[in-house]
Amino acid sequence: QKEVEQNSGPLSVPEGAIASLNCTYSDRGSQSFFWYRQYSGKSPELIMSIYSNGDKEDGRFTAQLNKASQYVSLLIRDSQPSDSATYLCAVNPPDDYKLSFGAGTTVTVRA
């Protein structure tokens, strides 16, 4: 079982809609969770971090964490063409400073 799994995508949404990205992780003791955005040909950019169960909102982005279900998600509201990118879920396993990355979900926002 992979440490971090994301829905495979690609995910295509119309402009203005909500894009929903899902991520599950295998190590129940994980405490820190991150979402990165990576445009084609560019390096990843940190967009959200979440540490506690519940929702965390930042602008049009909302991260949701459920540690009991070992599940973290990212919602992008009012999706814009500029949101078209690959979104990487990253998890910090316990007792480790490295991040485990999912394979990424590619999102395309249709104008």
Next chain:
Amino acid sequence: GAVVSQHPSRVICKSGTSVKIECRSLDFQATTMFWYRQFPKQSLMLMATSNEGSKATYEQGVEKDKFLINHASLTLSTLTVTSAHPEDSSFYICSARGLAGGLEQYFGPGTRLTVT
């Protein structure tokens, strides 16, 4: 805040030569820096972790004598690809984690290496 730079952004070299890539944290001190490699359409692959003043820790399958890492200060780490071959052509990305203790990693813009 949390800006990481890399230099060069793009390099083309001949097979058999060595290439050095620099990674700098510009507005924070980085206790730990990470080096990743990414091939087209593939996931990030962690190559090694470096801590200031100590030897780098390499991931399984990464040749430490080929990919030399030096973390000379809290703001600078270098990756040297020695005796580069065409199969080393890839996108090399560094990231840094700050002294503040947070586990976020901030990525540099990456270096695209082409070995001819």
